[in-house]
Amino acid sequence: MKTLYVEGDTFLHRLSPRAKLLGLAALSLVLFLIHSPAVLSVAALLGGIVYSSLRLGWRQSWLRLRPILLTIAIVAIFTLILNGREDALIVVTRLTALALFAATVTATTSTGDFIDEITRLAMPLERLGLVRAADIGLAIGLVIRFVPEILSRYQAIRDAHRARGLKVRPLTVAVPLIILTLKNADEIAAAIDARGIRAQK
Amino acid sequence: MTTRDLVLAALFAAIIVALGLVPPIMLGFIPVPITAQSLGVMLAGVILGAKRGGFAVLLVLLLVAIGLPVLSGGRGGLATFASPTAGYLVGWFFAAVITGYCSERFVDRSQSGIVQITGFFLAALLGGVVVDHALGIFYLAYVTGTGLLTAFIGDLSFVPGDVLKAMIAALAGRAVMVGYPLLPQRA
Incomplete structure (x- = not known):
């Protein structure tokens, strides 16, 4: 099984997995609170810039992002028909921004780092006697x-x-x-x- | 959780992952290919029960989160949880737990075959169709702001396929119970 992790030594690779995950969670909250298409478009653009800084190339990027972008597109088309342009634009920009940032975290965090982080996060659960981390x-x-x-x-x-x-x-x-x-x-x-x-x- | 339960859950998670990698299988009587992964979720509940089945599905979701392309079509990574259909994915966990809980309540080894199959079918229907679809609809409606009714109507086209999967899960669950009697129903 090939992971979606990409070897590299960018700033995002060196950042701790916890910081990346917390950042992503905070970002998703903020994105859902914002309702301005202009701000959300900027967020999506920023997501694109951050993702492209990984230098995956167009083909690789497309292969990785295709399934989620297609789902977003289908949902956006339905929103456009049912709710009009404004809502459809919000859906597309918000979800695309979120998808791009999430894909960046995935590409810059190795499976081993994730497992270590999950084990650490599960420690409080271990103290409660729910699981062994x-x-x-x-x-x-x-x-x-x-x-x-x-x-x-x-x-x-x-x-x-x-x-x-x-x-x-x-x-x-x-x-x-x-x-x-x-x-x-x-x-x-x-x-x-x-x-x-x-x-x- | 004993080591055996842990291993059973991990093996079932591996089965769910493997079901996403095999080509869609045709059903016998209608020409619809079914993707077997959500069938695997119902099977986890029916065969392993609430605790181990839930843990198996949780493992699959963890694998998705840490960037392994384990969902059908090679999907994976945190971006999957940003998808408008993420409610169905997260709903898998609750589907397996509810299916497992109901299977433990409804089905007993002393019952006749038809009662067991019906019990498993109802359990898989409740968890895999009602609970999973409800969560999927709520999240889809929330993300798109289209309202629950629209999301519900869009969802309806997937219901017949999943009802069939619940039927298959029930038959398979009973067959495994008979064919592998060493597996205790409850963890």
């Missing part, structure tokens, strides 16, 4: 580790369907896929415990 990093690692395995299992099940001349149906694929995958859980859990990774503190 270190479990989050462990679980994320497990997910990334097992996605390729599940995909190859999916292919094996699909091939088994073809070999028997059966059509691939959601139900007949999902059930064996889930049972085969979850049956691994005991072994994996035993391996984790045997290594003392979740040792009691």
Whole structure:
């Protein structure tokens, strides 16, 4: 799995993940309080400038931003038809600004930094006895580790369907896929415990 | 949470991610391809229950937030949460928890097959369709300022597909319960 993180050494790369996340949260609040299309357009333009400072190139940027820009465009068209030009303009500029700044944070923060930050943020929850903070990093690692395995299992099940001349149906694929995958859980859990990774503190 | 529960949730999160990477599968009787990821969310609730299912979906959302393109179509990153349809995405967590909670209440191993399937179906319908769509509609209406009714009408076109997914989730949930009896319903 390729992350959306981009290697680099810009000011934004060096900024702590917490500062970036708090900044983004504050910005999203401000953007939703502003109702002036002019101010929001400036915000969207600023977002564009910050994003382009990452020097991803037009093609890469388009590939990354395409899904969200398309969604915004569809919603904007509906708003235009239903509520008129002013509202549509506000929707487009506000959401585009937010999307660009959010994409910038994503591109300048590595997965490892994010996991460290989430673990630190979960510490208060740990004190409340809700989760163990270190479990989050462990679980994320497990997910990334097992996605390729599940995909190859999916292919094996699909091939088994073809070999028997059966059509691939959601139900007949999902059930064996889930049972085969979850049956691994005991072994994996035993391996984790045997290594003392979740040792009691 | 025991290590086994943690691993089960992580594996299910991996299944949801994998379901976003496989090409859409055609349903048997109508020519509509379904994207399997929201089916995975209902399945998490039905099969793992509220706690573990909710944690599995939370893991997927965390992966999205930290910049991994794990949603169908290679979407991911914080920008996904800035989308006007982000309510549906965040709603996944509540969908899995409500589906899981209802499954734990409605379904019992001693019931007959048809009762179990109906119970799972109602649970998936409540969580995956009612709760998730309600949150999606509220956020869409709030972001665009179009009003709830318009957002609701726009939403309606996605309801039949998701009702079908709830049906598939119910059948699959019962099949997994029978096929893998070692998995306890409640965490």
